[in-house]
Amino acid sequence: MDFLVVFERELLTFRRRFWRYLFSGMVNPLLLLTAFGWGLGRGIQLEGVSYLNYVVPGIIALSAMNTSFTSVGVTLNISRRYTKTFENYLVAPIAAHSIVLGKVLGGVLRGLLSATIIILLAFLYGAKININLAAIATILITSFLFASLGMLVGMIIWSHEDMNTFTTLFITPMMFLSGTFFSLQGMPAWVASLIKLLPLTHASLCLRAAMLGREFPVVNFAVLLAFALSFFFASIVAVRRSSE
Amino acid sequence: MIRLDGLTKYYGDIRAVHNLSFTVEKGEVFGLLGPNGAGKTTTIRMLTTLTKPTSGRAWVAGHDVVAEPLAVKRSIGIAPQHLNLDGELTARENLEFHAKLYHMPRHERGKRISELLGFVELEKRADDLVEGFSGGMKRRLLIARALMHRPRVLFLDEPTVGLDPVTRRKIWDLIRSLRSEGVTVLLTTHYIEEAEQLCDRVGIINEGQLIALDSPANLKRKLGNFAVEVYHEGRAERRFFPTREEALEYGAEHARCKACDFSVRETNLEDVFIELTGRRFE
Ligand SMILES: Nc1ncnc2c1ncn2[C@@H]1O[C@H](COP(=O)(O)OP(=O)(O)OP(=O)(O)O)[C@@H](O)[C@H]1O
Ligand SMILES: [Mg+2]
Numbered sequence A: 001m002d003f004l005v006v007f008e009r010e011l012l013t014f015r016r017r018f019w020r021y022l023f024s025g026m027v028n029p030l031l032l033l034t035a036f037g038w039g040l041g042r043g044i045q046l047e048g049v050s051y052l053n054y055v056v057p058g059i060i061a062l063s064a065m066n067t068s069f070t071s072v073g074v075t076l077n078i079s080r081r082y083t084k085t086f087e088n089y090l091v092a093p094i095a096a097h098s099i100v101l102g103k104v105l106g107g108v109l110r111g112l113l114s115a116t117i118i119i120l121l122a123f124l125y126g127a128k129i130n131i132n133l134a135a136i137a138t139i140l141i142t143s144f145l146f147a148s149l150g151m152l153v154g155m156i157i158w159s160h161e162d163m164n165t166f167t168t169l170f171i172t173p174m175m176f177l178s179g180t181f182f183s184l185q186g187m188p189a190w191v192a193s194l195i196k197l198l199p200l201t202h203a204s205l206c207l208r209a210a211m212l213g214r215e216f217p218v219v220n221f222a223v224l225l226a227f228a229l230s231f232f233f234a235s236i237v238a239v240r241r242s243s244e
Numbered sequence B: 001m002i003r004l005d006g007l008t009k010y011y012g013d014i015r016a017v018h019n020l021s022f023t024v025e026k027g028e029v030f031g032l033l034g035p036n037g038a039g040k041t042t043t044i045r046m047l048t049t050l051t052k053p054t055s056g057r058a059w060v061a062g063h064d065v066v067a068e069p070l071a072v073k074r075s076i077g078i079a080p081q082h083l084n085l086d087g088e089l090t091a092r093e094n095l096e097f098h099a100k101l102y103h104m105p106r107h108e109r110g111k112r113i114s115e116l117l118g119f120v121e122l123e124k125r126a127d128d129l130v131e132g133f134s135g136g137m138k139r140r141l142l143i144a145r146a147l148m149h150r151p152r153v154l155f156l157d158e159p160t161v162g163l164d165p166v167t168r169r170k171i172w173d174l175i176r177s178l179r180s181e182g183v184t185v186l187l188t189t190h191y192i193e194e195a196e197q198l199c200d201r202v203g204i205i206n207e208g209q210l211i212a213l214d215s216p217a218n219l220k221r222k223l224g225n226f227a228v229e230v231y232h233e234g235r236a237e238r239r240f241f242p243t244r245e246e247a248l249e250y251g252a253e254h255a256r257c258k259a260c261d262f263s264v265r266e267t268n269l270e271d272v273f274i275e276l277t278g279r280r281f282e
Helices: A002-016 A018-040 A051-081 A086-090 A096-124 A133-156 A160-177 A189-195 A199-211 A218-240 B040-047 B069-075 B091-101 B106-119 B135-147 B165-180 B192-198 B216-223 B244-254 B269-277
Strands: B002-011 B014-024 B029-033 B055-060 B076-079 B153-157 B184-188 B201-206 B209-214 B226-232 B235-241 B261-266
Touching: A002 A018, A002 A096, A002 B091, A018 A051, A018 A096, A051 A086, A051 A096, A051 A133, A051 A160, A051 A199, A086 B091, A096 A133, A096 A218, A133 A160, A133 A199, A133 A218, A160 A199, A199 A218, B002 B040, B014 B040, B014 B055, B014 B201, B014 B209, B029 B040, B029 B165, B029 B192, B040 B055, B040 B153, B040 B184, B069 B076, B076 B135, B091 B106, B091 B135, B106 B135, B135 B153, B135 B165, B165 B184, B165 B192, B192 B269, B201 B216, B201 B269, B209 B216, B209 B269, B216 B269, B226 B244, B235 B244, B235 B269, B244 B261
Parallel strands: B029 B184, B029 B201, B076 B153, B153 B184
Antiparallel strands: B002 B014, B002 B055, B201 B209, B226 B235, B226 B261
C-alpha cells in the first residue's frame, strides 16, 4: 500500500492549491467552449447533433489529457532536475510501481477535476450530454493514460526545454487532430487511420459515443486501455532504470 | 557494515571513482575526505543505490547494493549534499511523509517527530512550509529526516556545511551519541578539524582514488607529530618532525635571517590532508 503514501503527498498539495487549480482550469475550457461551441458552432450540425453537443466530449478528452500529462510530467521533471526531491522516493524502501502508481493517481485526480469543470460549464452553455458509467470510465482511463505518459516522458527527458518540445510535437497536435473538433467520417481513409494511431482519438470516440447516447465502441475502449497499460508499465521500467 | 571492493564509476570519459576498496565496521564513524570533485558524493550515491557502479562491488549492512537495493534501502539513512527537502510541505509534513515511506508505525511517528524537531530546534517552525526556511534550517531538518527511521547505517554528505558553530557542535555530539548506540556513520566534510574530532578513521581520496586510510592519530604520526612553519617573505614553508626537539632545531637553523621567523606546533589532520592532496584548503 506504499502507493497510497505517495498519493497522499500529491493529495496534500492538491488540497492546498485546489482553488488555484479550479480557476486556472476554467480558463481554457471557457475559451474553447465560447469559440467553438457557442461562437463557431451556432446553428451547425455535425453527425446529426448540434456542434456544441458534438464538441463538448472532445474538449473534455483533450483537457483531461493536457492536465494529467502536464501535472505529472512537469512536476516530475522539476523534482528530478531542480529540487532533487525525486531522489527521496528512489532511496526509500518502496517499489518502483508504488512510486509510479501514487504519482499517476495524483495526475488522474487533476484530470478528473478539469473534466468536472468542463462538464459543469458545458451545462451552463446549454449542452445536452449524458453522464453515465461509460463516460466516467473513459475519462478515468484517459487521465490515467496521459498521467502515465507524463510519468514516462518525465523519467526519460531531462531538460525542461525538451519537455516543452515534446508537448509541442505530440500533445498539442493531438489536441486538434484526434477527432476532438471535427468528425473522422468522410476523411480520406489513410488520414483517418493515421489519426487512429493517436491515443486521444480513441478517448474522444468513446467519450462522444457515451455522452451522446450512441453505441459504445468497445474496440476503441480496449485500444485506450492498451495504451494506458503500456505507458504505465513502461514508466515503471523507466523508474527502475533511473539509477544510471 | 560497509564494504567496497574495487568500486569504480565512470561518467562517460570522466573517471569519478577508481578502484575504491575499504571496509567500515559496525559502530564506526568513518570520514571520507578529499578535494572538490574527488568522488565522495559519487561513492555515497553508489553505496545508497542511487547510481550503479561501472565495476566493482559494494555491500551495505550485508547486502549487495546492486543485487539487493531494497534490503540496502531499508537499513540506511541519508543526508545528501544538496538540500532536497520537499519545499511544498511543512517541516512536520516532510518528516511525517518520510516516516510513512519507511513504514514507521503510527504511534512511533508523532513522538519521534517532536523529539527530532526539538533536537534541531525547529519546533517553532514545524508547521511552516520548508521553502521559506534558511539554508541552515534546511540542513538541520535534512539531518533530522535522515535519523527519523532510526537507520543502522547513516550516510552524511557534508552534514554541517553552512551551520553556525553552536549547531555544528550539537551535530557532533549527536554523531557521537549515535556511535555509542552502535550506528555506523560514513560522512564527508571539508572541515578537516571536524573529521579529526569525530572520526575513528578517515579515508582520503583524490581523483577518485584512495590515497590514505587510517585513524587521524596514525595519519598524523606518519607525517610527524610536530610541524615547523618557517616564514620567509610572506610565504610559509612547512616541515614535519616526529619530536618537538627536532622541529625546534630545524626551525632555528632555517630562520636565521632577520626577516625570517618560525613557529612549532602540533600537526593536525589538515596538514596531512594538504600534504597528501597537494592543495591548500581554507
Ligand atoms: N551525474 C554526473 N554526470 C557526469 N559527471 C559527474 C556526475 N556526478 C559527478 N560527476 C563527476 O564525477 C567527479 C566526482 O564528483 P563528486 O560529486 O563525487 O565529487 P565530490 O568529492 O563529492 O566533490 P565536492 O567536494 O565538490 O562535493 C567530478 O569530476 C564530477 O564532475
Ligand atoms: Mg560532494
